[in-house]
Amino acid sequence: MAQQQRDALIQARRIVIKIGSALLTNDGQGLDRRAIAAWVEQIAHLCQGPQAREVILVSSGSVAEGLVRLGWRTRPSAVHELQAAAAVGQMGLVQTWESAFQQHGIRTAQILLTHDDLSNRRRYLNARSALRTLVELKVIPIINENDTVVTDEIRFGDNDTLGALVANLLEADALLILTDQEGVFDADPRHHAHAQLIEQARADDPQLLQVAGDGGALGRGGMITKIRAARLAARSGAVTLIASGRQPQVLARALAGEHLGTLLLPDHEPMAARKRWLAGHLQVRGTLTLDAGAVRVLRDSGRSLLPVGVRQLQGDFRRGDMVLCVAEDGERIAKGLVNYDAEDARKLLGQPSQNIQNLLGYMESPELIHRDNLVLIG
């Protein structure tokens, strides 16, 4: 059973990796270039070959690194000073990530997000399509909160939450939170020498919140925000692993299914949770009208939707948008994430999938909507 759950990590294709301040800055002494190079080497490896994974990084450390660069020994409490420190530190952070990834010929992009970017519907979709485009271009997004412009009321507050919201935004399969502890213990290991590691739990297990405490001097959240992040990530079906970023080859080993860290699982099967979330959270951007045969295979055999079974199309949607599938009499059949932009999808109507390459000059996938991204209505 426990191994089966670890298979979720082996199979995870899209992964959000969040790395905390203490780890990145060598406990506040300055950016740990050696550790960063080691994580980057593992990520480069994960992104190669036929089983390549897609990686999105959420990197903390701007304030911690800014303090070092400004020669400030303690974390200021004044917001304007924290904002200044974040602005200084962010420069070093992205420079370091960029040059480490350059060694492997991988491009990176800096994304600074505020709460509004993910809570406002239009900005949410903008952030989503920009990030998805970067991932498709095989660029690694390096995300942090835009600390310099946020005020207390509109901040995520900690990057654990930001990591989970990014996992929701991109429908990631897994959220990996690297921190300075081996995982979640049954008591805060800073204060309890005999605390035991929890290997696996349901993300919504109420006991977890009772054992999780706050964090160290450099980070913001502590373990409690990591547990909350796992709950958030679970809403869109992502599993969360909380593990020590100091263990050698931690990313490679965790994603090979080795038992390390604490694995926190969605309450439903990842696929069911993801489908529920898809159905509830994404706005419909277009409509596909299916012929009777397509309605039947979707309903009765749970198969993917192929272009051959689609008669008409409405709306100006983009690849990855949610579209509604209706029968010819208008009955609502399903919703799903479409694999082609409306303009290209229109050229495929009624066509067998083997014609896609000829019709478009490329083939993204043989399905218009893959069954993993399809939710039946009613």
Ligand SMILES: Nc1ncnc2c1ncn2[C@@H]1O[C@H](COP(=O)(O)OP(=O)(O)O)[C@@H](O)[C@H]1O
């Ligand atoms: N039950 C617990 N198990 C493990 N760590 C805990 C627990 N409760 C509190 N912590 C503390 O949470 C800290 C990690 O959070 P934080 O300092 O915010 O790290 P990060 O910078 O990686 O986000 C650990 O160093 C640990 O002392």
Ligand SMILES: N[C@@H](CCC(=O)OP(=O)(O)O)C(=O)O
């Ligand atoms: N945006 C802040 C993130 C602070 C934060 O959440 O830190 P951590 O708890 O170490 O992940 C920074 O870069 O300093």
